[in-house]
Amino acid sequence: MPEKDHEGHATSDLLAAYLDRRVDSAEAAFLEQHVPKCATCADDLAELESVRSVLRRLPQVRPPRSFVLPVEPLRRSDPTLFVPPDVWLRAAAALAALFFAMILSLDMLGFGAEAAVPSNSASVRAGAPAAIAPAATKAARGEARPASGDQAARPAESADATVSSLSATPGEPILVGTTPSPAIAPLRIASIVTGALALALLLGAFIARRRSSAG
Amino acid sequence: MTDAVDPSAAEGRALEAARRGDVAAFNQIVLTYQTVVYNVALRTLGSPEDAADVTQETFVSAFRAVREFRGGSFKAWLLRIAVNACYDHLRRRQRRPASSLDELEEHGDVDVGEPDVKHGPERSALSAETARAIQEGLTTLPDEQRMLVLLCDVQGLSYEEAAEVTHAALGTVKSRLSRARARLRDYLKDRGELPVEFRRPT
Numbered sequence: 323m324p325e326k327d328h329e330g331h332a333t334s335d336l337l338a339a340y341l342d343r344r345v346d347s348a349e350a351a352f353l354e355q356h357v358p359k360c361a362t363c364a365d366d367l368a369e370l371e372s373v374r375s376v377l378r379r380l381p382q383v384r385p386p387r388s389f390v391l392p393v394e395p396l397r398r399s400d401p402t403l404f405v406p407p408d409v410w411l412r413a414a415a416a417l418a419a420l421f422f423a424m425i426l427s428l429d430m431l432g433f434g435a436e437a438a439v440p441s442n443s444a445s446v447r448a449g450a451p452a453a454i455a456p457a458a459t460k461a462a463r464g465e466a467r468p469a470s471g472d473q474a475a476r477p478a479e480s481a482d483a484t485v486s487s488l489s490a491t492p493g494e495p496i497l498v499g500t501t502p503s504p505a506i507a508p509l510r511i512a513s514i515v516t517g518a519l520a521l522a523l524l525l526g527a528f529i530a531r532r533r534s535s536a537g
Numbered sequence: 538m539t540d541a542v543d544p545s546a547a548e549g550r551a552l553e554a555a556r557r558g559d560v561a562a563f564n565q566i567v568l569t570y571q572t573v574v575y576n577v578a579l580r581t582l583g584s585p586e587d588a589a590d591v592t593q594e595t596f597v598s599a600f601r602a603v604r605e606f607r608g609g610s611f612k613a614w615l616l617r618i619a620v621n622a623c624y625d626h627l628r629r630r631q632r633r634p635a636s637s638l639d640e641l642e643e644h645g646d647v648d649v650g651e652p653d654v655k656h657g658p659e660r661s662a663l664s665a666e667t668a669r670a671i672q673e674g675l676t677t678l679p680d681e682q683r684m685l686v687l688l689c690d691v692q693g694l695s696y697e698e699a700a701e702v703t704h705a706a707l708g709t710v711k712s713r714l715s716r717a718r719a720r721l722r723d724y725l726k727d728r729g730e731l732p733v734e735f736r737r738p739t
Contacts, residue, residue, distance in 0.1 A: 338715035342689075344696065372732050373722045376671055377690035379663045385575040386585060389592050390564040391600055 324352035332356065332363050337370050408530035415523035422516035429509045548611065555603045563600050570612065571596070573692055574619045580687050581623045582630075583676055591626055595619040613694075613701040620684060620702055627680055667730050674724035681705075682717035689714055 324345075325333040332340075332353060339345050340353055357363045548569070554562035574595050578588035595618050606614050675683050681703070688699045689710075700710045725731040 334719045335712055335715040338718055339711060342696070344711070368733065369722045369726070369731060370718050373718050373725065374690055376663060376667060376725070376732065377686060377718075377721075378693075380580070380668060380671065380691050381663070382572060382576055383579055385571050385592065386589060388568070389571045389575070389589075389596050390567045391560050391596060393560045393564075 324349040326352075330356075331360060332366070334366065334370065337363070337367050340367070341371055341374055406530070408527045411523050411527035411530055415520050415527055418516050418520035418523055422513055422520050425509060425513040425516055429507070429513050552603065552606065552611065555600065560600065563596075563603065566611075567596050570615055573612070574615065577616065577619055577684075577687050577692060578623055580672065580675055580691065581680075581683060582626060583672070587626060591619065591622045594622050598622070610698060610701065613698050616688070616694075616702045617704070620688075623684070624680065667725075667732070670725055670728050670730040671721065674721045674728075677724060678717055678720060682713050682720070685710060685714045686717045686721070690718075 325336040327333055336345070336349060336353070340350070345353070353363075357367055548566065551562045551565045555566065571592060575588055575592045578591040578595075579585060582588055582591065595615070598618050599615055602618070675686065678686070684703060685699055688694045688702060689696065694702065696707055696710050696714075699705075699714075700707050703710070705713075722731065
């Protein structure tokens with residue numbers, strides 16, 4: 323319905339819409355019938371049309387300079403070279419986990435054992451792996467290798483995977499933390515260190531992932 | 538105005554490249570739109586220096602955010618960034634105490650510099666006095682009304698595009714625009730600067 327004020331004149335909203343050709347047929351019909359007979363509305367329409375015309379004729383100013391962006395500081399790193407931090411952290415974690423698994427399996431195969439001086443109670447446990455030797459080493463090797471393969475292939479798994487590979491080895495007590503002697507085998511140290519490193523790198527990758535998706 | 542509905546193919550390719558971090562491709566887009574952005578900023582803020590700052594900020598923000606542009610009118614998306622940058626600038630300016638007369642003196646008389654000749658003869662027929670008067674009149678408008686006049690009447694956006702740019706409802710756009718024109722009409726009339734070429738005999 324055409325907007326009229328209390329005296330039956332067209333409102334300025336209606337006139338504005340008419341100038342922009344945004345009126346429906348009823349409104350257009352009203353205006354075309356009313357405006358020629360009404361000096362007030364005719365003047366209003368003329369003045370608004372004049373303002374609109376002035377605005378449309380305002381010169382478009384040429385920008386004082388170019389606003390192109392400098393290429394160097396804003397460049398996102400070359401996409402072919404750019405490796406997001408969480409990706410290389412995970413790769414490093416996978417590598418560390420691989421080393422951990424290798425060292426651990428070497429350890430369980432007894433290669434580091436010469437540095438250990440077994441105490442009485444510990445010697446039973448330490449002796450057990452040595453006694454079971456052929457079957458156990460084969461099993462350990464068999465367990466360790468797929469485990470390490472899994473580690474490398476699925477770097478994004480939580481650190482629980484590394485712990486479960488420890489307990490997956492049959493017939494072996496959890497070795498980490500139960501040292502055969504006060505002198506800890508260097509290989510044992512190495513396995514602990516690489517295990518901790520793998521965990522730390524995984525954690526770092528996780529944090530980096532969270533940061534980049536939040537930012 | 539039709540290319541505002543969908544980006545042209547070349548613009549689409551440039552945007553794709555920009556999304557992958559290609560600044561040089563984005564700069565093609567800068568060259569396309571910098572005149573519009575600069576002019577909106579200039580007539581909103583009334584100062585060439587401020588307008589240049591806002592224009593640069595707008596394109597930097599747009600490049601950083603280009604992955605968020607999902608299609609539709611790129612012009613409207615870009616102008617939305619520009620409009621927000623203008624409003625931020627105006628808010629910062631308001632915090633510095635200045636009377637409205639100072640505001641008029643500082644920002645009402647815009648040294649518009651060279652007109653951009655690409656925009657054709659129909660834009661050249663205004664007298665310098667009228668152009669100055671209308672710029673001063675624009676300064677007296679509330680920010681939202683002035684913005685709509687600049688978008689629709691000066692830059693030729695449709696009501697719908699302006700609604701998209703200002704995140705306002707269509708009805709709001711229409712009423713603000715109408716009120717703005719009425720105020721400008723009164724302002725120019727008081728200054729004796731309203732051309733009366735459109736009066737129809739009754």
